[in-house]
Amino acid sequence: MSEAYDGGAVAALRRIAFLLERAREDTYKVKAFRGAAAAILPMSDDEVAAAVADGTITKLPGVGASSAKVIADAVAGVVPERLAKLEAEHGGPLTTGGADLRARLRGDLHSHSDWSDGGSPIEEMAFTAIELGHDYQVLTDHSPRLKVARGLSAERLARQLDVVDAVNDHLSGTGFTLLKGIEVDILDDGGLDQTDELLARLDVRVASVHSKLAMDAPAMTKRMIGAIRNPRTNVLGHCTGRLVTGNRGTRPGSQFDAEAVFAACVEHDVAVEINARPERRDPPTRLLELARDVGCLFSIDSDAHAPGQLDFLVYGCERAEAAGIDPDRIVNTWPQERLLSWANG
Numbered sequence: 082m083s084e085a086y087d088g089g090a091v092a093a094l095r096r097i098a099f100l101l102e103r104a105r106e107d108t109y110k111v112k113a114f115r116g117a118a119a120a121i122l123p124m125s126d127d128e129v130a131a132a133v134a135d136g137t138i139t140k141l142p143g144v145g146a147s148s149a150k151v152i153a154d155a156v157a158g159v160v161p162e163r164l165a166k167l168e169a170e171h172g173g174p175l176t177t178g179g180a181d182l183r184a185r186l187r188g189d190l191h192s193h194s195d196w197s198d199g200g201s202p203i204e205e206m207a208f209t210a211i212e213l214g215h216d217y218q219v220l221t222d223h224s225p226r227l228k229v230a231r232g233l234s235a236e237r238l239a240r241q242l243d244v245v246d247a248v249n250d251h252l253s254g255t256g257f258t259l260l261k262g263i264e265v266d267i268l269d270d271g272g273l274d275q276t277d278e279l280l281a282r283l284d285v286r287v288a289s290v291h292s293k294l295a296m297d298a299p300a301m302t303k304r305m306i307g308a309i310r311n312p313r314t315n316v317l318g319h320c321t322g323r324l325v326t327g328n329r330g331t332r333p334g335s336q337f338d339a340e341a342v343f344a345a346c347v348e349h350d351v352a353v354e355i356n357a358r359p360e361r362r363d364p365p366t367r368l369l370e371l372a373r374d375v376g377c378l379f380s381i382d383s384d385a386h387a388p389g390q391l392d393f394l395v396y397g398c399e400r401a402e403a404a405g406i407d408p409d410r411i412v413n414t415w416p417q418e419r420l421l422s423w424a425n426g
C-alpha cells in the first residue's frame with residue numbers, strides 16, 4: 082500500500098533534490114531532479130497528468146526515467162518511492178545538538194548561486210531560504226579573482242544587484258528579503274577584490290582568503306588584519322581555510338597570529354564566521370574558544386552552494402552552543418534592521 086500524497090510533482094522533485102543536497106550527495110544526481118522540476122514548472126497539473134498518461138513526459142528536456150517515475154506517482158496521488166526512501170534515510174535531524182540556537186537564527190550571511198560556483202539559480206536559493214523560515218538570506222557570490230569559481234566581475238555583480246531587486250519584488254509580502262552581498266577575496270596585500278564603489282552598494286560583505294593559504298604566519302596575519310581594517314568588511318569568512326573531510330580532500334589551516342587577528346575583529350566590529358560546512362568546521366575549536374574569550378562577534382553561516390545546503394546552519398549552531406557562545410553575540414540572531422545598521426554603520 083502506498084501512502085497518499087497531495088504535494089504535487091514539482092514539490093516532490095524539489096524535496097528530493099533538497100534532501101540529496103542536504104545529505105551532501107553528488108550534485109549530478111541532484112541536477113536531474115532540479116532539471117525535471119524546472120521542466121514541468123510552467124505546465125498545468127492537467128498537462129503534466131496528460132503527459133504521464135500518454136508517455137510523453139520523458140520527451141520533455143530534463144525529464145529522465147527516475148524523475149518521470151516520481152512525477153507519475155505524484156500525479157497518481159501516492160508518495161513517490163524515491164521520496165519516501167530519502168525521507169527515511171536523510172529527512173531526520175542532522176545533529177543531536179544546536180536546535181535551540183538554530184531556532185534563534187533569523188537568516189544566513191553566506192551563500193552562493195549559479196552565478197559563481199553554486200548549483201542553483203538565485204530564486205531557488207531564496208525560495209528554499211523562505212521554506213527554512215529565514216527572514217533574510219545574504220547572497221554572497223565570489224569576487225573576480227576566483228576564476229575557478231566564476232567570480233563575478235564588477236559588471237556582473239552590478240547586473241546581479243538588479244536581479245536581486247527583481248527577486249525581492251516578486252517576494253514582496255512574504256516578509257523575506259534577499260540581501261545583497263559578496264564573498265570577496267582577501268588579496269595577498271590585505272586588499273579586497275572588488276571596487277569600493279560596488280562594495281558600498283552591498284548590504285553585507287564576507288571577506289575570505291582563498292589563495293596562498295600556506296603563506297608564512299606574519300605575512301598571513303598582516304594580510305588578514307588588512308582586510309579586517311577595511312571599513313567595508315563585516316565578516317571574516319572561514320578564517321583558517323582548513324578542510325577536514327569531503328571529496329576535495331583535507332588540508333591544514335593557515336598559520337596566523339589568531340589573538341591579533343581576533344583582537345582586530347573586535348576593534349573593527351567584524352564578526353568571525355563559524356562556517357557550518359561539515360568539511361570546513363572553521364574555526365577549529367581552539368580558535369573558536371579564543372575568539373569567544375577575546376570578545377568577538379560571530380556569524381553562523383551555511384556557505385551553501387545548493388539549496389539543501391542552506392540547512393547546514395545547525396552544524397555551526399551545535400559548535401557555538403558547545404563553546405558556550407552568547408546568542409546575542411551571533412549577528413544572525415539579530416533582526417534584519419539591527420544587522421543592516423551594524424553592517425553599514
Ligand SMILES: [Zn+2]
Nearest residue numbers: 264289318319
Ligand atoms: Zn570561501
Ligand SMILES: [Zn+2]
Nearest residue numbers: 191193264384
Ligand atoms: Zn563561500
